[in-house]
Amino acid sequence: MAKNDRAHFGSKLGVILASAGSAVGLGNIWRFPYETGNHGGAAFILIYLGCVVLLGLPIMIAEFLIGRHSRANTARAFQILAPSTQWRWVGRMGVLAGLLILSYYSVVAGWTLEYITEAVTNGFAGKSPADFIASFQSFSSNPWKPIFWLIIFLLATHYIIVRGVEKGIEKSSKIMMPMLFIIILILVACSVTLPGAEKGIEFLLKPDFSKVDGSVFLGAMGQAFFSLSLGMGCLCTYASYFGKDTNLTKTALSVGVIDTLVAILAGFIIFPAAFSVGIQPDAGPSLIFITLPNVFQQAFSGMPVLAYLFSVMFYVLLAVAALTSTISLHEVVTAYLHEEFHLTRGKAARLVTGCCIFFGIFCSLSLGVTKEYTLFGLSMFDLFDFTTAKIMLPLGGMCISIFTGWHLNKSIVWEEISNNGSLKTPFYKLLIFILKFIAPIAIAFIFIHELGLL
Numbered sequence: 366m367a368k369n370d371r372a373h374f375g376s377k378l379g380v381i382l383a384s385a386g387s388a389v390g391l392g393n394i395w396r397f398p399y400e401t402g403n404h405g406g407a408a409f410i411l412i413y414l415g416c417v418v419l420l421g422l423p424i425m426i427a428e429f430l431i432g433r434h435s436r437a438n439t440a441r442a443f444q445i446l447a448p449s450t451q452w453r454w455v456g457r458m459g460v461l462a463g464l465l466i467l468s469y470y471s472v473v474a475g476w477t478l479e480y481i482t483e484a485v486t487n488g489f490a491g492k493s494p495a496d497f498i499a500s501f502q503s504f505s506s507n508p509w510k511p512i513f514w515l516i517i518f519l520l521a522t523h524y525i526i527v528r529g530v531e532k533g534i535e536k537s538s539k540i541m542m543p544m545l546f547i548i549i550l551i552l553v554a555c556s557v558t559l560p561g562a563e564k565g566i567e568f569l570l571k572p573d574f575s576k577v578d579g580s581v582f583l584g585a586m587g588q589a590f591f592s593l594s595l596g597m598g599c600l601c602t603y604a605s606y607f608g609k610d611t612n613l614t615k616t617a618l619s620v621g622v623i624d625t626l627v628a629i630l631a632g633f634i635i636f637p638a639a640f641s642v643g644i645q646p647d648a649g650p651s652l653i654f655i656t657l658p659n660v661f662q663q664a665f666s667g668m669p670v671l672a673y674l675f676s677v678m679f680y681v682l683l684a685v686a687a688l689t690s691t692i693s694l695h696e697v698v699t700a701y702l703h704e705e706f707h708l709t710r711g712k713a714a715r716l717v718t719g720c721c722i723f724f725g726i727f728c729s730l731s732l733g734v735t736k737e738y739t740l741f742g743l744s745m746f747d748l749f750d751f752t753t754a755k756i757m758l759p760l761g762g763m764c765i766s767i768f769t770g771w772h773l774n775k776s777i778v779w780e781e782i783s784n785n786g787s788l789k790t791p792f793y794k795l796l797i798f799i800l801k802f803i804a805p806i807a808i809a810f811i812f813i814h815e816l817g818l819l
């Protein structure tokens with residue numbers, strides 16, 4: 366495809382909302398609260414903020430400038446910027462990571478649709494805590510239902526992708542992101558006004574540094590990468606659709622602020638509600654599917670209408686957040702197949718959706734009927750999660766920062782950051798220093814720790 370024909374976002378707001386849509390997802394509303402719950406509340410949040418500013422934003426800017434300069438899918442981008450070198454494998458690894466993450470992420474995204482149906486039909490009313498555990502276990506191990514929702518979720522993602530960058534991704538983000546903010550604000554307002562909510566607010570605002578150890582730092586860094594969609598060229602692909610006048614630093618800042626704000630506000634929905642009914646919110650991954658429906662029923666026990674609305678809105682919020690992330694994952698792989706193998710966009714998208722349904726079915730079954738079949742002691746779902754989030758993303762992030770800090774011609778970096786000299790670049794030197802030294806060393810640290818070598 367000629368450079369000039371390349372699809373692009375139509376507005377600056379579209380650029381920010383689509384990129385923020387990729388970042389805001391299950392990572393913010395599901396993973397961030399339970400990580401915060403497990404790691405001592407406010408102290409974890411402060412360290413997380415440090416990781417976002419010091420590592421997340423510089424790497425996001427690096428992904429943006431690689432994508433916009435090359436105006437190509439993430440695999441081709443490295444080939445264009447470093448021809449005939451092995452750097453092209455960084456982009457290819459990103460595409461593979463996108464395919465694998467989309468396959469298992471859509472399984473959990475599909476669960477949100479079951480929970481919306483359950484909430485809409487008032488299925489949570491009158492259930493005991495034990496009932497919530499039993500119904501989650503029977504649902505997630507059922508061979509058919511989760512697969513049905515997985516397929517529906519992937520088809521919804523597919524529908525947006527085939528409409529293209531401007532009419533599909535940008536337009537849907539402009540509808541879904543404001544909807545997400547409105548739902549979040551309503552839910553926060555309800556949650557913080559519950560009787561006894563103060564303890565949850567205190568947990569989020571008063572740091573307890575006695576709980577801080579090495580694992581908290583490492584957990585916060587890993588969370589920052591996953592949550593900001595870094596390390597696999599996702600934002601690099603989106604940046605290839607940015608206009609020449611997009612301010613990359615400002616866009617990264619906006620995406621970082623929106624993503625962090627949504628994560629913290631999700632904490633303000635979950636913790637005050639949980640503390641108000643005396644439930645400790647450190648339940649781990651099952652927090653939003655087992656603990657929370659129970660919390661909502663108890664917290665609004667005298668007000669069944671509020672309990673109903675709160676539950677419906679919460680799971681709609683989760684599904685919308687997941688959808689804006691799955692479209693970004695799908696786009697990484699679709700753009701690659703479309704541009705590298707000269708398939709039409711529709712054909713490329715069908716291939717990606719088909720592959721993800723195929724892998725997704727195995728991931729879903731691996732939590733139920735095929736639980737006994739494991740590799741390295743992990744089910745297929747856990748294996749996909751482990752290899753992508755714990756190996757491929759940190760490795761990709763490290764390679765991207767080394768590539769931009771050491772290999773890439775600095776005139777390209779400066780040209781992209783300053784929009785050819787038209788913007789001031791007060792942080793340019795600091796950015797290069799972080800990309801050269803701080804980020805690669807810090808990520809190497811997470812990586813080694815996650816693999817249990819430290």
Ligand code: PFF
Binds near residue numbers: 595
């Ligand atoms: N950032 C998304 C979330 O927080 O749920 C997950 C994600 C999307 C990770 C896209 C990586 C990615 F490329």
